[in-house]
Amino acid sequence: MTLFDYPFMINALRAGTIVAVVSGAMGWFMVLRxxxxxxxxxxxxxxxxxxxxxxxxxxxxxxxxxxxLAAGVIIAMASPPVGSALYSExxxxxxxxxxxxxxxxxxxxNLYHGDLNGLTNxxxxxxxxxxNGQVVSLLAVALPALVALGLIARPLLFASxxxxxxxxxxxxxxxxxxxxxxxxxxAAAEASQITGSLLVFALLVLPxxxxxxxxxxxxxxxxxxxxxGLAVTWAGLxxxxxxxxxxxxxxxxxxxxxxxxxxxxxxxxxxxxxxxxSLREAMA
Amino acid sequence: xxxxxxxxxxIAATSTEVIHARGASVRFGERLLWSAVDLHIGPGTFTxxxxxxxxxxxxxxxxxxxxxxxxxxxxxxxxxxxxxxxRRIGYVPQRRGFDRTLRIRGVDVVRLGLDGSRxxxxxxxxxxxxxxxxxxxxxxxxxxxxYASRPIGELSGGEQQRLVVAQALxxxxxxxxxxxxxxxxxxxxxxxxxxxxxxxxRERGVTVVMVxxxxxxxxxxxxxxxxxxxxxxxxxxxxxVITTQTLSALYGARVEVLRASDGRLVxxxxxxxxxxxxxxxxx
Numbered sequence: 271m272t273l274f275d276y277p278f279m280i281n282a283l284r285a286g287t288i289v290a291v292v293s294g295a296m297g298w299f300m301v302l303r304x305x306x307x308x309x310x311x312x313x314x315x316x317x318x319x320x321x322x323x324x325x326x327x328x329x330x331x332x333x334x335x336x337x338x339l340a341a342g343v344i345i346a347m348a349s350p351p352v353g354s355a356l357y358s359e360x361x362x363x364x365x366x367x368x369x370x371x372x373x374x375x376x377x378x379x380n381l382y383h384g385d386l387n388g389l390t391n392x393x394x395x396x397x398x399x400x401x402n403g404q405v406v407s408l409l410a411v412a413l414p415a416l417v418a419l420g421l422i423a424r425p426l427l428f429a430s431x432x433x434x435x436x437x438x439x440x441x442x443x444x445x446x447x448x449x450x451x452x453x454x455x456x457a458a459a460e461a462s463q464i465t466g467s468l469l470v471f472a473l474l475v476l477p478x479x480x481x482x483x484x485x486x487x488x489x490x491x492x493x494x495x496x497x498x499g500l501a502v503t504w505a506g507l508x509x510x511x512x513x514x515x516x517x518x519x520x521x522x523x524x525x526x527x528x529x530x531x532x533x534x535x536x537x538x539x540x541x542x543x544x545x546x547x548s549l550r551e552a553m554a
Numbered sequence: 555x556x557x558x559x560x561x562x563x564x565i566a567a568t569s570t571e572v573i574h575a576r577g578a579s580v581r582f583g584e585r586l587l588w589s590a591v592d593l594h595i596g597p598g599t600f601t602x603x604x605x606x607x608x609x610x611x612x613x614x615x616x617x618x619x620x621x622x623x624x625x626x627x628x629x630x631x632x633x634x635x636x637x638x639x640x641r642r643i644g645y646v647p648q649r650r651g652f653d654r655t656l657r658i659r660g661v662d663v664v665r666l667g668l669d670g671s672r673x674x675x676x677x678x679x680x681x682x683x684x685x686x687x688x689x690x691x692x693x694x695x696x697x698x699x700x701y702a703s704r705p706i707g708e709l710s711g712g713e714q715q716r717l718v719v720a721q722a723l724x725x726x727x728x729x730x731x732x733x734x735x736x737x738x739x740x741x742x743x744x745x746x747x748x749x750x751x752x753x754x755x756r757e758r759g760v761t762v763v764m765v766x767x768x769x770x771x772x773x774x775x776x777x778x779x780x781x782x783x784x785x786x787x788x789x790x791x792x793x794x795v796i797t798t799q800t801l802s803a804l805y806g807a808r809v810e811v812l813r814a815s816d817g818r819l820v821x822x823x824x825x826x827x828x829x830x831x832x833x834x835x836x837x
Contacts, residue, residue, distance in 0.1 A: 421674055424666075424673070425670065427662075431652075435647060435721070439640070439667075440641075482657040486704070
C-alpha cells in the first residue's frame with residue numbers, strides 16, 4: 271500500500287493543494303501591503319469561529335468563514351484613509367480584536383466541554399478525515415476568490431505600492447483595501463482548516479515572504495510563492511504520513527527553512543559583492 | 555483630442571490654454587484657503603507654484619486633478635472641467651520615498667503608470683511587447699536604465715524620483731503635475747531632476763506645473779510663477795513676481811527679496827516659515 275491508496279491521504283493532498291495555492295497568491299499581496307499583522311489576526315479569529323460553530327452544532331467551516339470575513343470588514347473599517355498620517359490606530363484595533371477573539375475561542379471550547387484533542391486540532395490543524403465534501407467546499411470558495419484576485423490584481427498592486435498616485439489615477443483604493451481583506455479572510459479561513467489557526471502563518475506568510483526575498487518581479491513572485499506553498503504542503507503531508515508528528519509542524523518547519531535559506535543566500539551574495547549598501551539591504 | 559461638445563464661446567476662447575482658472579477658491583471647513591485665483595497656463599510651459607508651508611500649494615495641484623472640490627469659480631484643465639481629463643495628466647505626489655524593504659523592481663513601479671489601473675490579467679502578447687517598448691523608452695528618457703530592474707526600495711532618493719517621473723510620463727501625458735519633486739534630494743540630484751523636467755517640457759512639449767519649496771534649482775527654466783500666500787495668489791513671470799514689491803503687497807507686510815551673487819533668490823521677513831530659503835532643513 272502506498273500513501274496514494276488511502277482516500278484520506280488523497281483528500282489531504284487535494285485540500286492542501288487548494289489551500290497552498292490560495293495562501294500563496296493572497297499572502298504575496300499581504301506581505302507586499304505590510305498587512306501580516308492583519309493576516310495573523312484573521313487567521314486566529316478562525317479559532318473562536320470554529321469553536322463557536324461546534325458549540326452550536328454547526329460545521330467548523332461555517333465558523334471559520336463567518337468570523338474571518340467579519341473580521342476582514344472590521345479591520346478594513348479601522349484602516350486609515352489614503353495619504354493620512356503614517357501612524358494610525360489600525361494595529362491597536364487589530365490587536366484588540368485578536369485578543370478578544372482568542373478569549374472567546376477558549377471560552378467556547380470550555381463551554382463545549384470538548385476534549386483537548388479538539389482544541390489541538392483547531393489550533394494546530396488536522397489533515398486526517400478530510401471528506402470529499404470538504405474538498406469540494408474548499409474549491410468552491412477558492413476558485414471565485416482566485417478569480418476575484420486576478421481581476422483586481424493590477425489595480426491592487428498599484429494601490430499597494432503607490433496609493434496616492436493610484437488614487438489620482440481614479441483607482442478606488444479604499445474599496446480595494448476592503449475587498450482584499452475579505453479575500454485574505456477567505457484565504458485564512460481555508461488555510462485554518464488544514465494547518466489550524468496558529469499555523470496559518472506558515473502558508474500565508476512564509477512562502478510569499480521567501481518569494482519576495484528571491485525576486486522583485488510581481489508575476490514571478492506570485493508564481494514562486496504558490497510553488498513554494500505547494501512544495502512545503504505536499505512534503506509536510508508526506509512526512510506526517512510516515513512519522514507520528516503533526517503536519518503543521520512539518521509545513522511550518524519546511525517553510526521557515528526555505529525563508530532562512532533565501533535570506534542567508536541574499537546576505538552571502540551581498541557579502542561577496544563587498545557592497546556595503548546592498549549588504550545593509552540584505553540584512554534589513 | 556478635444557471633446558466635441560465643447561463649443562460654447564467661453565471655453566472655445568480658452569482652448570489653447572492647458573489650464574484656465576477663473577475666480578477659483580478652496581475652503582477647508584470654515585477657513586477659506588485661498589480665493590479669487592485666476593490662472594492661465596499655456597501649452598509646453600513650465601510653471602512653479604511657490605509659497606509658504608500651509609498656503610495651499612499642494613491643494614492647488616489636487617484642484618487641477620479634480621480631487622479637491624472648489625468652493626467657487628471654475629477650473630478647466632485640457633479643455634474640460636478639472637478631473638475629466640485625468641488620464642491625460644501625469645502626477646507625481648509629494649512623498650517620503652518608498653519603503654526601504656519594498657521588493658518591487660523600479661520598472662514595475664513605472665509600469666503601474668501605464669497599466670496599473672487596468673482590471674484583469676494581462677494576456678495580449680502584442681500589448682505586452684508594446685508595453686515593454688514603452689517602458690524601455692521612458693526609463694531611458696529619465697536616465698534610469700542602469701538601475702530600473704533593481705528593487706525600488708534599494709535605490710537612492712534621486713533614482714527613485716527619476717523612476718516616479720518616468721511612471722508619470724509613461725502614458726505620454728500632455729500635462730505633468732509635480733509636488734515638491736526636489737524635496738529631500740541632495741543639491742546634485744536636485745539640479746539633475748530639475749534639468750530632466752525641463753528637458754521633458756521643452757523636447758516633448760509637455761506642460762509642467764511644479765510645486766516647489768525652493769525656487770532656485772528651477773528658476774532658470776521657469777516661464778511663470780504662481781505665488782500663493784495669505785489666501786491669495788500672484789501669477790506672472792518669475793522676475794515680476796519674486797520681487798520685494800510684489801511679495802510685500804501679497805503678504806501685506808515688509809518682505810525682502812535678496813539676490814545672491816550666484817543669482818539665487820532668498821526671501822526674508824515672511825510672516826510664516828521662510829519660503830524660499832536655500833536651506834530649508836536648517837529652519
